[in-house]
Amino acid sequence: MTLRAVPALTIALLLLPIGAGLLGTLLPAFGLLPAIGGQALSLEPWRSLFEAPGLGTAIRLSVSTGLAATLLSLALVLGFCAAAHDTRSFGRMQAALAPILATPHAALAIGFAFLIAPSGWILRLLSPWATGWDRPPDLVTVQDPLGIALVLGLCLKEVPYLLLMTLAALAQVRAAPALAVARTLGYGPVLAWLKVVAPQLWPQLRLPVYAVLAFSLSVVDVALVLGPSNPPTLAVMVVRWFADRDVALWFPAAAGALLQAGIVAGAIALVFGIERLARPIGRSWIFAGRRGGEGAWLARGASVLLALILAASLLAILALAVWSFSGIWRFPDALPQAWSLATWRAQGQALAAPIAATLGLASASTLLALVLVLLCLEAESRFALPPGRGATLILYLPLLLPQIAFLFGLQVVLVRLRLDGMAVAVVWAHLLFVLPYVYLSLADPWRALDPRMLRAAVALGAGPWRCFLAVKLPLLLRPMLAAAAVGFAVSVSLYLPTLFAGAGRIATLTTEAITLAAGSDRRVLGAYALVQAVLPLLVYGTAIALPAWHHRNRAGMSVR
Amino acid sequence: MSGAALTLSGIRLSLGGAMLLALPPVSVAPGEIMTVMGPSGCGKSSLLAFLCGTLAPAFRAEGRVLLGGEDVTHLAPQRRRIGILFQDDLLFPHLSVAENLAFGLPPGVRGRAAREARITAALDDAELPCFGSRDPATLSGGQRARVSLMRALLAEPRALLLDEAFARLDAALRERMRRFVFDHAARLSLPVLQVTHDLEDAVSAAGSLMRLPGPGCAATLERGPGS
Numbered sequence: 147m148t149l150r151a152v153p154a155l156t157i158a159l160l161l162l163p164i165g166a167g168l169l170g171t172l173l174p175a176f177g178l179l180p181a182i183g184g185q186a187l188s189l190e191p192w193r194s195l196f197e198a199p200g201l202g203t204a205i206r207l208s209v210s211t212g213l214a215a216t217l218l219s220l221a222l223v224l225g226f227c228a229a230a231h232d233t234r235s236f237g238r239m240q241a242a243l244a245p246i247l248a249t250p251h252a253a254l255a256i257g258f259a260f261l262i263a264p265s266g267w268i269l270r271l272l273s274p275w276a277t278g279w280d281r282p283p284d285l286v287t288v289q290d291p292l293g294i295a296l297v298l299g300l301c302l303k304e305v306p307y308l309l310l311m312t313l314a315a316l317a318q319v320r321a322a323p324a325l326a327v328a329r330t331l332g333y334g335p336v337l338a339w340l341k342v343v344a345p346q347l348w349p350q351l352r353l354p355v356y357a358v359l360a361f362s363l364s365v366v367d368v369a370l371v372l373g374p375s376n377p378p379t380l381a382v383m384v385v386r387w388f389a390d391r392d393v394a395l396w397f398p399a400a401a402g403a404l405l406q407a408g409i410v411a412g413a414i415a416l417v418f419g420i421e422r423l424a425r426p427i428g429r430s431w432i433f434a435g436r437r438g439g440e441g442a443w444l445a446r447g448a449s450v451l452l453a454l455i456l457a458a459s460l461l462a463i464l465a466l467a468v469w470s471f472s473g474i475w476r477f478p479d480a481l482p483q484a485w486s487l488a489t490w491r492a493q494g495q496a497l498a499a500p501i502a503a504t505l506g507l508a509s510a511s512t513l514l515a516l517v518l519v520l521l522c523l524e525a526e527s528r529f530a531l532p533p534g535r536g537a538t539l540i541l542y543l544p545l546l547l548p549q550i551a552f553l554f555g556l557q558v559v560l561v562r563l564r565l566d567g568m569a570v571a572v573v574w575a576h577l578l579f580v581l582p583y584v585y586l587s588l589a590d591p592w593r594a595l596d597p598r599m600l601r602a603a604v605a606l607g608a609g610p611w612r613c614f615l616a617v618k619l620p621l622l623l624r625p626m627l628a629a630a631a632v633g634f635a636v637s638v639s640l641y642l643p644t645l646f647a648g649a650g651r652i653a654t655l656t657t658e659a660i661t662l663a664a665g666s667d668r669r670v671l672g673a674y675a676l677v678q679a680v681l682p683l684l685v686y687g688t689a690i691a692l693p694a695w696h697h698r699n700r701a702g703m704s705v706r
Numbered sequence: 707m708s709g710a711a712l713t714l715s716g717i718r719l720s721l722g723g724a725m726l727l728a729l730p731p732v733s734v735a736p737g738e739i740m741t742v743m744g745p746s747g748c749g750k751s752s753l754l755a756f757l758c759g760t761l762a763p764a765f766r767a768e769g770r771v772l773l774g775g776e777d778v779t780h781l782a783p784q785r786r787r788i789g790i791l792f793q794d795d796l797l798f799p800h801l802s803v804a805e806n807l808a809f810g811l812p813p814g815v816r817g818r819a820a821r822e823a824r825i826t827a828a829l830d831d832a833e834l835p836c837f838g839s840r841d842p843a844t845l846s847g848g849q850r851a852r853v854s855l856m857r858a859l860l861a862e863p864r865a866l867l868l869d870e871a872f873a874r875l876d877a878a879l880r881e882r883m884r885r886f887v888f889d890h891a892a893r894l895s896l897p898v899l900q901v902t903h904d905l906e907d908a909v910s911a912a913g914s915l916m917r918l919p920g921p922g923c924a925a926t927l928e929r930g931p932g933s
Contacts, residue, residue: 323792
């Protein structure tokens, strides 16, 4: 095994299961799955898909919630950056983002449900003094038929993600001097940002936005917690059919999974089309030269909205903790009457197995991803193989494809290979999602390494492997651990990949929490979701603390 | 066009409690070019950022900036109408040459035809006819510098600041570009303040010269206007 072959191997590790999985979904969608009696090509799966009750509503829900969550998040992030880029709070934002990004979607969604439910924390804080209610009102807030709770729940996670991507892209375009020029030419801060910085950012923001769009359109775990249930969104409907005892439902489910992929492709094409249309409009807008005003109220408004989103996330996590430690807690009381460890004592034993499974999967997939990514980057620089646009697209492929479109097919293939439910299959499935994030967070720091440092090492007689092990890796300790923390958080949050590749036999904190979310015991659910949220945070904290401690006597290695 | 003096009174900049720079009261007359020289790190660029209103909030600044009779010290950068040219031309890479110029042209010039006419005139003036649709990245350094000046002038500034504006150009081009900038500023009778560490810039400007010593000392006005 030579280093030169690692990039190809890595690409194969990503493409092989995705390709096999897509094929394994495609064939049953046209009637072919001999194991359960699908012997001949037919359009019957599609016929029964389109005859399924509620399908039209499910499609409409998927499209409306997915587009709304993406566009709302994007508008909030761009609006905030445009309006508040020269305020003091802007610089401090990055530190506040990381813990929220590390928190799994499912935990945030469950905590958010605890906040907005009719008997949830927000109404408890407002009752009875403001609302007059002394019992939970008969309102539908969670799982509302329009999917508003789902859209808001998705925004909680997507706003910080897009904001982080924007901040990373901002570091690449020299925004500050360009803004100074625009200001001295008479432009207000908001229009200066929108006309000068935003168009330069967009090329780097495009793929993350598409990934957010694909995720929002096809999300399952958050939709199970916050989305409407009858009919649910298309992705949830399809997963229900796959999970049904009646295997005949797998045929329309496979067709539905392909339809889901088509919807995502169509939505991405739509956004791409909007972008093409907006370009000439934007150019003549810039050409007309309007300067815009101070935008002070806009800056304040955008900052308040963003602070609300971040506060809701933090409150959601807090709500999980409060519920898991609560004893008696009657409705309008803002806090429990009594605190208790009863839930934790009762669940302690049961929690151990999913914690171990979650830790094992996350550690294995992250470690594997880290080694592969480091070797890929090393091969890239040693053999001067610049990663092309194609490689970037392949990396984004698992994030752009709806998971449901290839995970069922992958399960079919795994069953054929007798690998379904095996740890190696689940780790591989996790790797598909962990590796892209590890690569994306490590590639920039790697390329920013001062090449003179390496030339100095070579001049001192160090061979390529010694350079790699004794110079590059130690210098990159901080970003390496940060990338590992990201990978770990991604693995912890995965729901469908664990469910399908694990054949339902591997229970992680995420799969358990989502199963429990269908029930009604908030204390137990709070405990599971809290552990799910805390694990990645602990790893993230370690990833910050460890390099700081290791480099404590090296001023040159401190964060600037 | 303009014809108002740029007056600086009692300007002191400090960073983290340490005095960076203190200027004697000076006034730059319309059409005059004042040169500020000093070693790097003496706060030259910070002075210009303060005059534009884009000084980072970490700095503490005292003193007043007047344009004619108007105190602009506390105006937002976009309200001051003080133009600036940097070492880098900072043409926006996502816009064509013409769109860069349109960016500077005030919105009061309405209608595509009227705006295009003004841009064409500016390009002719910069000896760059037919360059409008070009990508700025395909222009030479001297061409880009001229477009950058035209963009600043189209915004109808009341004063012009030069932040080592000629340092990046090669020696042969530098004197031509100086003449180009100084002639345009004189024609519009703009007060010009340039900071540089190239004595040639000061000689060519033939205006008053102020030397900034190292950080913490007061500056001295060395040479009166026209001497």
